[in-house]
Amino acid sequence: MVANPRRKRTAARRGEAAPAQDARVARREKRRVAILDAALEQFAARGFAATRLDDVARRARIAKGTIYLYFRDKESLFQELVRTMLSPLVGTIEAAPLSEVPIRAVVEMIVDVFVREIYGTRRKDVIRLIISEGPRFPKLADIYYREVIARVLPVIRARLSLAVKRGELSSDALARFPQLLVAPALVAIIWNGLFGRMAPLDIGELMRAHLELLFGERGAT
Amino acid sequence: MVANPRRKRTAARRGEAAPAQDARVARREKRRVAILDAALEQFAARGFAATRLDDVARRARIAKGTIYLYFRDKESLFQELVRTMLSPLVGTIEAAPLSEVPIRAVVEMIVDVFVREIYGTRRKDVIRLIISEGPRFPKLADIYYREVIARVLPVIRARLSLAVKRGELSSDALARFPQLLVAPALVAIIWNGLFGRMAPLDIGELMRAHLELLFGERGAT
């Protein structure tokens, strides 16, 4: 799109952003979110292949054709969904108080972010989707790795290595495999997705037990 | 199937198991396995919904209609696959030398079974399938829970509780959440399924590090 001279003139004359234009943009964004919302619901409930875009459209209260005005195709919609839901979270870890805090507090903070911001929100459904569909959509696994894992993991690993050097940790096991830190939380997501009906797993207690194994008895709660 | 009178007569007359009959049974079983094999390959590669029974048939070198002589429908085939692959494994744990062995050896044995018998075989694909498709097939999650989890978990939990009572373990965290024991192995399966191309995770090293965190430095290897 080329800049429109008409628009410029109007905005200049009134000394404000063109209101009609802004309303359009806002409306467009609202629709986009509505589609993504509906898509998450359907993909989470039925998986990628079994989700019908007719249903997504119905949930979003639009016609099916409209989806194609916002997303290239079903797979793009799926990818955008993952990107939109997870990318914002990365900042939280990247910007966190780094090395000024004792390692136990750092670890508890990471675990807490995971439990509250993922397990406690619809993001857990996105994680489930990545686990389920990722192997069949290399592009999806790629996006997730590049935009989340590759940005968060090194930060955490660096802090853990520092803790080893400082003598805060007696073993370098965690620094070498930071995955060990969140593995139980991931398992809780999976477990409750599968067996929540018959044997729900209390993620709070689970992670408390996990930290107990890592650091020994009770810490600040 | 009702007992076949012809078979009885033949066996009696010849004083041996009816050979023709046995050949039939064997042939039938071989076909069944061929179908299950092909199905595992396809389901693992494409997921339940995207797998075509035409492809399964081609892989098994039979016609599509033949599948329906061995399995009621696509979903039954899927369920039978899971049952057939995992049930045999349960015996291994159930029959293992229980409380005569020190707890660390018990734990290492459990981890080892997991790594060798699941991660090291096509059973890991079955686990992946359960994780991926389970939420959409409650019947599948049910089967897996009843036939595997519900039989293995109590045994392991009991042994861990005993270890706590005996003073072999200083914390009851593991006894309360035996899931913590295998969580890293599960994460390794998932991780390598998603990111194996760009950042493979060495499950041997991972589990060694895990045990190090649970028990402190090196044990018997």
Next chain:
DNA sequence: ATATTATGACTGACCAGTCAGTCATTTTTG
């Protein structure tokens, strides 16, 4: 000859993606 097993063409349901047409809103013209 009969029963059992296997085949693969066929059917009907299903669904992603398209596109010609509608309509509300905005811009231009007189």
Next chain:
DNA sequence: CAAAAATGACTGACTGGTCAGTCATAATAT
């Protein structure tokens, strides 16, 4: 200012293709 023209967001019927499951027929075994 009102009428006319332009815009572009939105719709939903339609198409082409896919695939689970069936069944009449054929091959094989007894």
